[in-house]
Amino acid sequence: MVDLSVAHAQAARAPIRAKRVGVWTAHALSLLFLLIWYVAAQRLPDYLLPGPVAVARQIVRMLTSGDFLLNGLFSILHIAGSIAVAMLFGLSFALMVHFVPVTRTAINGRLNPFLSSFSTIGWVFLAVIWFGLNDFTVIFVVAMTLMPFALSNLRAALAELDHEMVEMARGFGRRNARLVRLMLLPLMVPYLFATLRICLGVAWKVMLTAELFGGTSGFGHVISRARADIDTPTIFAVVVIIVALVYLTDKFVLEPLNLRMRRNYVVA
Secondary structure, three states, rough: OOOOHHHHHHHHHHHHHHHHHHHHHHHHHHHHHHHHHHHHHHHOOOOOOOOHHHHHHHHHEEEEHHHHHHHHHHHHHHHHHHHHHHHHHHHHHHHHHOHHHHHHHHHHHHHHHHHOOHHHHHHHHHHHHHHOOOHHHHHHHHHHHHHHHHHHHHHHHHHOOOHHHHHHHHHHOHHHHHHHHHHHHOOOOHHHHHHHHHHHHHHHHHHHHHHHOOOOOHHHHHHHHHOOOOOHHHHHHHHHHHHHHHHHHHHHHHHHHHHHHHHHHOOO
């Protein structure tokens, strides 16, 4: 006869064991990637493919350089500003669609498809003509690229909310502004953070292009100078630093904040 306690214990340990195997598999694949990179770099000149050791040394030099850290600060400010603008306008348009039905065709059928199909390079060229080479140009380009992501996700979030609960709140006399602040925004916390994570990843990719062509500071400016000097290790180093920044921000800032907000506003 099967011992049920043993079976339950094994079933409880199975997810932990699977997660542990997954972590070790990820480590093994990462080491394999570094090995392939190292071997390939031995067969190619540095200006085509610098090795991981050369890139690591360059990262250390850059992280101890005041000029690079200042450019990094500018990039972070560009990212923060553009995400804030995109989230603000995306949420405003989503709420407009939700509360003002007459605007749905204009926003869902005209504005959002236009923003989704307009390329980042197009925004860069227009912004340079309109605003010149400056920080505002970079923030404008990144925000315009992120806005359709924010609008689409937040619009879907509003559509999936508990409509009976919303109607009940309206029945108690909640005005739209109070309804949004006291009910809709707390219910939308998971969607807001999911949108924020999507925008964060996309923003770093777009930001490099915007800074490369339309900015005078930031990581894109560093890459522009490295390209002119055929300094490939610097280009690789900037890319690695950006990947590390995105991962650390998501893992140690957004994820804990998301869990706290969910406990405070969703579960309670």
